[in-house]
Amino acid sequence: MSEAREFKYIGQSTIRPDGFDKVTGRANYGADLSLPGMIWGKILRSPHAHAMIKRLDTSRAEAFPGVLAVATHSDFPSVTDQAIESGEGSLTLLDLARNVLAKDKVLYHGHAVVAIAAKTSAIAEQALALIDIEYEVLKPVMDVREAMAAGAPILHPDMFTQGLAEKPTTASNVATRLEYKMGDIEAGFKDAEVVVEREFYTPTAHQGYIEPHACTVRYEKDGQSMIWCSTQGHFDVRASTAKLLGLDLGKLKVIASEIGGGFGGKTTVYLEPVALILSRKSGRPVKMIMDRDEVFKATGPGSATRSWVKIGARKDGTITAMQGRLAYEAGAFKGSPVMMGCMTAFTPYAVSNMYIEGFDVVVNKAKVAAYRAPGAPQAEFAVEMLVNELAVKLGRDPIDLRLQNAAKEGTQTIYGPKFKRVGLVECLEAARDSKHYQQALAANQGRGVAAGFWFNVGGQSSVHINMNPDGTGTIVEGSPDIGGSRASMQMMAAEAMGIEPGRLKPIIGDTENVAFSAGTGGSRTTFATGMAVIEAAEDVVAQMKQRAASMWNVTAEQVEWVDGVALNTAGEDRLSLAEICAGADRTGGQISGRGNINARGAGPSFAVHLCDVEVDKETGKVDVVRYTAVQDAGKAIHPKYVEGQYQGGAVQGIGWALNEEYIYGADGLLENAGFLDYRIPVASDLPMIDAIIVEVPNKFHPYGVRGVGESGIIPPLAAVGYAVENAIGVPVTDLPLSPPRVFNLIQGKG
Amino acid sequence: MAKLHITTSINGEATEFLCEPHETLLDVLRNDLQMTGTKEGCGSGDCGACSVTVDGRLTCACLVLGVEAAGREIGTIEGIGGSDKLSVIQEKFLEHAALQCGICTPGLVVSTQALLEQNPNPTEAEARYFLAGNLCRCTGYDKIIRAVLDAAATMRGAA
Numbered sequence: 001m002s003e004a005r006e007f008k009y010i011g012q013s014t015i016r017p018d019g020f021d022k023v024t025g026r027a028n029y030g031a032d033l034s035l036p037g038m039i040w041g042k043i044l045r046s047p048h049a050h051a052m053i054k055r056l057d058t059s060r061a062e063a064f065p066g067v068l069a070v071a072t073h074s075d076f077p078s079v080t081d082q083a084i085e086s087g088e089g090s091l092t093l094l095d096l097a098r099n100v101l102a103k104d105k106v107l108y109h110g111h112a113v114v115a116i117a118a119k120t121s122a123i124a125e126q127a128l129a130l131i132d133i134e135y136e137v138l139k140p141v142m143d144v145r146e147a148m149a150a151g152a153p154i155l156h157p158d159m160f161t162q163g164l165a166e167k168p169t170t171a172s173n174v175a176t177r178l179e180y181k182m183g184d185i186e187a188g189f190k191d192a193e194v195v196v197e198r199e200f201y202t203p204t205a206h207q208g209y210i211e212p213h214a215c216t217v218r219y220e221k222d223g224q225s226m227i228w229c230s231t232q233g234h235f236d237v238r239a240s241t242a243k244l245l246g247l248d249l250g251k252l253k254v255i256a257s258e259i260g261g262g263f264g265g266k267t268t269v270y271l272e273p274v275a276l277i278l279s280r281k282s283g284r285p286v287k288m289i290m291d292r293d294e295v296f297k298a299t300g301p302g303s304a305t306r307s308w309v310k311i312g313a314r315k316d317g318t319i320t321a322m323q324g325r326l327a328y329e330a331g332a333f334k335g336s337p338v339m340m341g342c343m344t345a346f347t348p349y350a351v352s353n354m355y356i357e358g359f360d361v362v363v364n365k366a367k368v369a370a371y372r373a374p375g376a377p378q379a380e381f382a383v384e385m386l387v388n389e390l391a392v393k394l395g396r397d398p399i400d401l402r403l404q405n406a407a408k409e410g411t412q413t414i415y416g417p418k419f420k421r422v423g424l425v426e427c428l429e430a431a432r433d434s435k436h437y438q439q440a441l442a443a444n445q446g447r448g449v450a451a452g453f454w455f456n457v458g459g460q461s462s463v464h465i466n467m468n469p470d471g472t473g474t475i476v477e478g479s480p481d482i483g484g485s486r487a488s489m490q491m492m493a494a495e496a497m498g499i500e501p502g503r504l505k506p507i508i509g510d511t512e513n514v515a516f517s518a519g520t521g522g523s524r525t526t527f528a529t530g531m532a533v534i535e536a537a538e539d540v541v542a543q544m545k546q547r548a549a550s551m552w553n554v555t556a557e558q559v560e561w562v563d564g565v566a567l568n569t570a571g572e573d574r575l576s577l578a579e580i581c582a583g584a585d586r587t588g589g590q591i592s593g594r595g596n597i598n599a600r601g602a603g604p605s606f607a608v609h610l611c612d613v614e615v616d617k618e619t620g621k622v623d624v625v626r627y628t629a630v631q632d633a634g635k636a637i638h639p640k641y642v643e644g645q646y647q648g649g650a651v652q653g654i655g656w657a658l659n660e661e662y663i664y665g666a667d668g669l670l671e672n673a674g675f676l677d678y679r680i681p682v683a684s685d686l687p688m689i690d691a692i693i694v695e696v697p698n699k700f701h702p703y704g705v706r707g708v709g710e711s712g713i714i715p716p717l718a719a720v721g722y723a724v725e726n727a728i729g730v731p732v733t734d735l736p737l738s739p740p741r742v743f744n745l746i747q748g749k750g
Numbered sequence: 751m752a753k754l755h756i757t758t759s760i761n762g763e764a765t766e767f768l769c770e771p772h773e774t775l776l777d778v779l780r781n782d783l784q785m786t787g788t789k790e791g792c793g794s795g796d797c798g799a800c801s802v803t804v805d806g807r808l809t810c811a812c813l814v815l816g817v818e819a820a821g822r823e824i825g826t827i828e829g830i831g832g833s834d835k836l837s838v839i840q841e842k843f844l845e846h847a848a849l850q851c852g853i854c855t856p857g858l859v860v861s862t863q864a865l866l867e868q869n870p871n872p873t874e875a876e877a878r879y880f881l882a883g884n885l886c887r888c889t890g891y892d893k894i895i896r897a898v899l900d901a902a903a904t905m906r907g908a909a
Contacts, residue, residue, distance in 0.1 A: 015844050022852035023840040025787020025827035029853055032786040208887050210791040210799055211853040260853025261887050292792040483850035483888060640847035644889055651890030675796035683891040684882040
């Protein structure tokens, strides 16, 4: 693409096409659909963190008046051990089946055991209390250190560590060991004159979407079933549910409701297969909605991690070696994002010698799910804290030191490819030149700088655009709109077709009326689905030119398309898009365009954040007083929603850094499963978040787009963490920096 | 358990419903009256997604029983704006891109209206503290606060 390209609609902040419904309450989310004859499903969850199910008898519950169906793990047809596509997360079918309804053993507080459907939710609740269940309580394993220690209680007696040089003979809580390396790490440290190293801890944190998981399903006797649910990927819900229940894909329609936040946490299934079993057994539509308590206990969280990182540099600032060891909690089943942690940790730097190893470790907590740039924030926390320390030891400005070592076009990454054009240098320069960075700090204040890298993904997207006889059209896409992406789709199609965005209505098709599209995750929607939209729009334009040509008796090559109008280069004729649509019945029928792609060339998005905090040294309370988020968008299609991604990512990261953590008792029970005690940031906690959009176009997208959804949550952990370290003058190693922890650090009791 | 017959007013319209004694006003609105604009995020008064007004006072509908609506004036998101037009607050939320997923938006619109009725000229800090009971996980609040302050300025200018 040409960098100097001028756009007619791209780059404006239009009103989102679904906006009216969202501000009036008319938009329908996961819990908003009711069907005639519908009944309610509820789940009995484990009161223990780790226990064998010795006896399970549901007969009293089944006999309770108003109860219409009961489901347990035994209702799943025998599932096999195969990997399944599940958004950004990873889970085998066997594990998924055991996660949605436990088999023989419960592995975390809140693990689903039995589901009941009854005429009302109150009856279902009452019936749950009538389930007779006997547990043999086992010792829980709540941290990677405990889990990796010799003699630790084993969660899965059939799990042997993958990736070791010698095949292990005993079961382990370590599912996988992996490593990435480049150059010669020992030589790199020999070359170093200054070395920094530290161990770090990040807690279990939840995505914290405001809408709980919810679905309404209907199983039909002819096998034509329907699921309405809140999900980031309805095609993935279809695949997982169909496999668990042994259904053909073509017999299961999944409709994506509006989605009230996901951040990666709605890329897998919890309720949907269970609800469909209850519907099959009862012959009635079934609605299931999680309580907030269930959301915290049994869905989501992001991995808690322990990491050790060591960085060496010469006195001139050249970083010569970066080494790390990351251990990530997977929760009850294998599949933490430790691989992505290893791949991203050192990637903002062009350094010859790198070595990093990772461990995927099971513990007695809910299976982790993808959480916005899964795995990267925890790894980058460790790296960026140390790069800031390194800058101090070298007497260098932290942005200047990063600029000296920044990854750029041609830099070899540890995970394989060499970078094409990337925008880290531009982001660092924008941060350095910002007013924020020039501002002096006041007493008790500190400043942190941190960078972050995320790959972004492409993948399959399908779109069709159906034109109407009056020249309006519908864009049917398959990517749930979680943050305003319909506005971007509308603008990209309008740009390609040369018509006003308002004439095109974007909708999210269900699994039957649009072809397979990968879920909304990996910051892929505006990039990949956007490319499919552009392709479909270009297809419409090509057909428009053909229709005009046939009306004028010229060839399509003799027709030019300018601002939504066909021009006959062989004469004076012109036909607008609306005129061609109106005459479509006479030129071969109605016009629809298609874009079915498997997008490659997703452009990485780097982010650089600046954070100023003020610490109350008497209480340990930390206030963020100024914050700037800089990030490369490639090309911002809708600048306000791009800024919104930066600001939202920053604030989620601020919450992770300052307050958010799962708190467990010695018995492994979760003690803060609610928004009162698991405190996400509220409006009064925060200043305005300055967003700076850097645009280094991604040449693999027609308009230059890079995904922007995830990188913004990577830098805040260290930007905030180092700002606190800078303010109190004491090394920070553990998150969150809640008042007691900061107070103890100040008192020298860290 | 026998259902109770309740007579109330919702968005100025006389309304009757039957509900169980334990049902919350939120359950009644959403499940019995099919008014799903009021959202449920927590059921414990911590997130503000179910913000409504009861006799003009901002309340979480999940913390009020359905039976308590008897004889009261209930205000919900469905009563804000018209069938084909938006209130200034709603327009400003759209203009400032003050929503992403939108699940918290009905509650925030109801809360913002309550704020501006009490205080037509809030400072940024006043707006932030008044709206601290409405959780938003997507936006980081920046654009919400800008929309609220702009709506306040516009409404003062229009008054």
